[in-house]
Amino acid sequence: MAKIQTSPFAHLSQESLPTFAGVKMISLDNPMTQYGLNATKAFAGSWFSNFWSSLHVYFDVTNTYVIKKLQLITVPYIFRGEWQQELNTDGLPGSPKYNQHAPDLYIPLMSFITFILLSGLKSGFSGNFSPQILGITASSSIIFLCFELLIVYGGLYFLQCLMPSILELIAYCGYKFVPCVAIAFCSILLGGAIYWPVFLYFSVCFAIFLSKSFKRYTAHNSFAYEVESVDVTKQSFLYVVGILQIAIIFFLGYY
Amino acid sequence: MEELGINPDHIKQKTISILTFKHVDERLLEDPDMAGPFLYVLIFGGLLLLAGKVHFGAIYGFGVMGSIGIFTVLNLMSQSREIDLYRTVSILGYALLPIVILSAIGVFMRFNNPVGMLLVVLSVCWSTYTATSFFETLLELKDQRWLISYPIGLLYACFTLLAIF
Numbered sequence: 579m580a581k582i583q584t585s586p587f588a589h590l591s592q593e594s595l596p597t598f599a600g601v602k603m604i605s606l607d608n609p610m611t612q613y614g615l616n617a618t619k620a621f622a623g624s625w626f627s628n629f630w631s632s633l634h635v636y637f638d639v640t641n642t643y644v645i646k647k648l649q650l651i652t653v654p655y656i657f658r659g660e661w662q663q664e665l666n667t668d669g670l671p672g673s674p675k676y677n678q679h680a681p682d683l684y685i686p687l688m689s690f691i692t693f694i695l696l697s698g699l700k701s702g703f704s705g706n707f708s709p710q711i712l713g714i715t716a717s718s719s720i721i722f723l724c725f726e727l728l729i730v731y732g733g734l735y736f737l738q739c740l741m742p743s744i745l746e747l748i749a750y751c752g753y754k755f756v757p758c759v760a761i762a763f764c765s766i767l768l769g770g771a772i773y774w775p776v777f778l779y780f781s782v783c784f785a786i787f788l789s790k791s792f793k794r795y796t797a798h799n800s801f802a803y804e805v806e807s808v809d810v811t812k813q814s815f816l817y818v819v820g821i822l823q824i825a826i827i828f829f830l831g832y833y
Numbered sequence: 834m835e836e837l838g839i840n841p842d843h844i845k846q847k848t849i850s851i852l853t854f855k856h857v858d859e860r861l862l863e864d865p866d867m868a869g870p871f872l873y874v875l876i877f878g879g880l881l882l883l884a885g886k887v888h889f890g891a892i893y894g895f896g897v898m899g900s901i902g903i904f905t906v907l908n909l910m911s912q913s914r915e916i917d918l919y920r921t922v923s924i925l926g927y928a929l930l931p932i933v934i935l936s937a938i939g940v941f942m943r944f945n946n947p948v949g950m951l952l953v954v955l956s957v958c959w960s961t962y963t964a965t966s967f968f969e970t971l972l973e974l975k976d977q978r979w980l981i982s983y984p985i986g987l988l989y990a991c992f993t994l995l996a997i998f
Contacts, residue, residue: 634912637906637909641977641980695987
C-alpha cells in the first residue's frame with residue numbers, strides 16, 4: 579500500500595493559529611509563513627533535534643533515583659544479586675524514572691562540574707589559584723574520559739558483546755566523577771593525610787559498580803544465538819575495566 | 834514606560850514576594866521582563882564598586898554562561914513543558930535579589946568571620962530557594978526539586994564567591 583504523504587501542517591486553518599489581541603500574527607496567505615513552516619519541518623527531522631530527543635531520555639530523573647544511584651556508586655556491595663534492568667520495547671534501557679539501574683546523564687554532568695569547581699577550590703586553599711586551573715582540569719578530565727571510552731568501546735566491540743550506545747557509555751564512564759568529587763571533598767575537609775584510604779575505598783567501590791553494570795553487556799553476545807559457556811576473556815575484561823577506573827581516578831585527582 | 838514594556842507594578846510585586854517568601858502568582862511569572870533583573874544587576878555592580886571591587890565584565894560573562902547552562906539543563910530535565918532563554922534569565926535575575934542585599938552588607942563588613950560565612954550561606958540558600966520555586970511553578974516539575982536546585986545553587990555560590998573574594 580503506498581504511503582500517502584500529507585503535509586504535517588495540513589490541519590492548520592486560519593482560525594486555529596494564535597492571535598495577539600485580535601491581530602493575526604501568523605497569516606497563512608503570506609508566502610513567508612510557508613517558508614517558515616517548511617524550515618520548521620526541515621528542522622524537525624534534522625540531526626540536532628534527533629540528538630536532543632535522545633539526550634532527553636537520559637535526563638528523565640527524579641530525586642529518589644539520584645539518591646539510590648549515588649548509594650549504588652559509593653556502597654555497591656549492599657545491593658547483592660544481579661542488577662536486572664527492565665528494557666522497554668526497543669531493547670534499550672528504560673527511562674531512569676522507572677528503572678534503578680538505567681544510566682542517566684544528569685549525575686555525570688553535575689559531578690563533572692562539581693569536580694572542576696572543587697579542584698579550583700582545593701588549589702585556592704593551597705594558595706595557587708588561577709582561572710586557568712579550571713580550564714586545565716576540565717580539558718584534562720575530558721581527554722581522560724575520551725581515552726577510556728575508546729578503550730572500553732574497543733574492548734566491548736572486539737569481544738563481541740552487546741554494544742551500548744555512545745551516550746550510555748558516556749553515562750557509565752562519567753559516573754566516575756562521583757568518587758572523584760567524594761575524594762576531593764574529603765581531602766578538603768579532613769586534610770591531605772586522609773587521601774590514600776579514601777581514594778582506595780571510593781575507587782574500589784566504583785570499580786565494583788562499573789564491573790557489575792557492564793555485566794549486562796558482556797553477558798550477551800552480539801550474535802543471534804545464545805552461548806552457554808562462561809567466557810574467561812569477558813570476565814577478565816571486566817577486571818581490566820575495574821582496574822582502569824582506579825588508575826583513571828588516581829590520575830584525575832593527581833592535579 | 835508602557836512602550837518600553839517596563840511595568841513597575843509587576844517589578845514591585847515580584848520584589849515583595851521574593852522578600853516575604855510569598856507564593857508568586859503564575860500570571861506574574863508568565864509575563865517575563867528584563868527590567869527588574871537589569872536593575873538588580875546594576876545595583877549589584879554599583880554596590881561592589883562601593884566595596885572596591887570592579888567586576889562588571891566577570892559578572893556579565895559568568896551570568897551569561899550560567900544562564901545558558903541552566904537553560905539547557907532545565908529544558909533537558911522537564912518532560913512536559915519547555916522554557917525559553919528569556920524567561921530563564923529573567924527568573925535567575927530576579928532571584929539574585931538576596932545576593933544584592935548581601936553585597937550591600939558587604940560594603941560595611943568583611944566576610945572572613947563565621948558570621949559572614951553564615952550570611953553568605955543563608956543568602957545563597959535564599960536565592961536558590963526562590964529560583965527553584967519559580968521554575969517549579971513554570972515547568973510543572975514533580976520530584977525534581979532538589980535536582981534543579983543543585984545547579985542553581987552552584988551558580989549562585991560561584992556568583993557570591995566572585996562578589997566576596
